[in-house]
Amino acid sequence: MNGKLVVGLAGMPGAGKSVVVNVAKAMGYGVVVMGDVVREEASKRGLEPSPENLGRIMLELREKEGASVIAKKCTKKIRDAKEQKVIVDGIRSLAEVEEFKKQFPKFALLAVHASPETRFKRLYHRQRSDDPKNWQIFHERDMRELSVGLGNAIAMAEHLIVNEDDLETVKRKAEEVLRKVEEKWMK
Amino acid sequence: MNGKLVVGLAGMPGAGKSVVVNVAKAMGYGVVVMGDVVREEASKRGLEPSPENLGRIMLELREKEGASVIAKKCTKKIRDAKEQKVIVDGIRSLAEVEEFKKQFPKFALLAVHASPETRFKRLYHRQRSDDPKNWQIFHERDMRELSVGLGNAIAMAEHLIVNEDDLETVKRKAEEVLRKVEEKWMK
Numbered sequence: 001m002n003g004k005l006v007v008g009l010a011g012m013p014g015a016g017k018s019v020v021v022n023v024a025k026a027m028g029y030g031v032v033v034m035g036d037v038v039r040e041e042a043s044k045r046g047l048e049p050s051p052e053n054l055g056r057i058m059l060e061l062r063e064k065e066g067a068s069v070i071a072k073k074c075t076k077k078i079r080d081a082k083e084q085k086v087i088v089d090g091i092r093s094l095a096e097v098e099e100f101k102k103q104f105p106k107f108a109l110l111a112v113h114a115s116p117e118t119r120f121k122r123l124y125h126r127q128r129s130d131d132p133k134n135w136q137i138f139h140e141r142d143m144r145e146l147s148v149g150l151g152n153a154i155a156m157a158e159h160l161i162v163n164e165d166d167l168e169t170v171k172r173k174a175e176e177v178l179r180k181v182e183e184k185w186m187k
Numbered sequence: 188m189n190g191k192l193v194v195g196l197a198g199m200p201g202a203g204k205s206v207v208v209n210v211a212k213a214m215g216y217g218v219v220v221m222g223d224v225v226r227e228e229a230s231k232r233g234l235e236p237s238p239e240n241l242g243r244i245m246l247e248l249r250e251k252e253g254a255s256v257i258a259k260k261c262t263k264k265i266r267d268a269k270e271q272k273v274i275v276d277g278i279r280s281l282a283e284v285e286e287f288k289k290q291f292p293k294f295a296l297l298a299v300h301a302s303p304e305t306r307f308k309r310l311y312h313r314q315r316s317d318d319p320k321n322w323q324i325f326h327e328r329d330m331r332e333l334s335v336g337l338g339n340a341i342a343m344a345e346h347l348i349v350n351e352d353d354l355e356t357v358k359r360k361a362e363e364v365l366r367k368v369e370e371k372w373m374k
Binding site for chain 2: 012094113142146149150152153155156157158160162
């Protein structure tokens with residue numbers, strides 16, 4: 001079978017997507033971050049990459065160019081990657097999943113999950129510039145993510161990693177799942 | 188603290204909700220099945236409880252009486268249950284979760300997840316009268332469930348059980364999660 005192996009990764013803010021991405025990177029995956037498309041658009045427009053600006057641009061792009069616009073813009077990045085296996089960070093809807101499946105027959109949808117309480121604590125303690133300062137801002141961001149269909153992508157994931165425990169546990173789970181995906185598609 | 192402990196259970200068709208319900212039952216939980224409200228409505232109207240009829244009635248009720256109509260109709264059943272802890276099978280949206288939280292401060296949202304492939308195989312081999320005969324019917328039912336917001340409820344679950352392994356594993360996980368919920372609320 002030809003073509004790259006593409007693993008789509010979905011998860012609510014703070015669920016632990018970046019940990020999974022790092023595990024994949026260490027296993028030789030190329031990384032494409034869907035949010036970068038939105039960040040590039042913000043930069044083109046001379047706007048700061050604040051969560052509000054990025055959220056608004058994302059909704060705008062989808063409205064103008066359809067639900068799979070960001071997936072379409074990522075396709076080239078995936079093809080250009082030098083690696084034969086690529087993880088795509090930040091799947092947000094089933095429309096995106098369909099687009100990737102059409103472009104890359106060897107596609108697997110992976111999701112990572114943690115409770116709202118766990119996610120909030122993580123983000124609050126991380127305090128990256130775009131992390132929420134209180135529960136209300138956190139909740140609004142959750143609702144914005146769900147409004148584009150992220151919940152559906154999580155519900156329909158082929159592999160789901162629960163990330164409530166320590167870092168070593170989630171790393172081990174991520175490696176296991178990626179090995180399974182490779183076994184299915186690489187033979 | 189007063190009031191019943193209410194555990195809401197969400198999951199796609201075939202994910203394994205009934206296994207979790209049976210574990211809860213064995214632990215002394217009363218059981219309220221949200222779908223029964225819809226089945227009672229079908230019976231009142233003299234309609235067969237086919238998946239199509241039930242799906243249509245569910246959507247109709249929501250449209251006429253709002254997204255939390257079925258939760259509202261379940262509230263009385265929960266209060267009437269003789270048990271002090273009740274599991275509510277078949278949560279389908281965050282609107283329902285909000286309604287239950289308002290009525291029952293000691294509420295926990297639990298979800299059970301399996302991949303579409305695993306769920307299809309399970310339902311296909313179960314062949315209950317309302318189980319899908321092929322992938323397309325299965326997929327349409329999935330999309331109907333997601334259209335009312337089930338994916339959002341799964342994404343926002345406080346506890347998520349991955350049910351890809353054998354029956355004993357999921358039973359053990361369900362018991363662990365229910366004990367955790369009780370520890371939080373019963374002390």
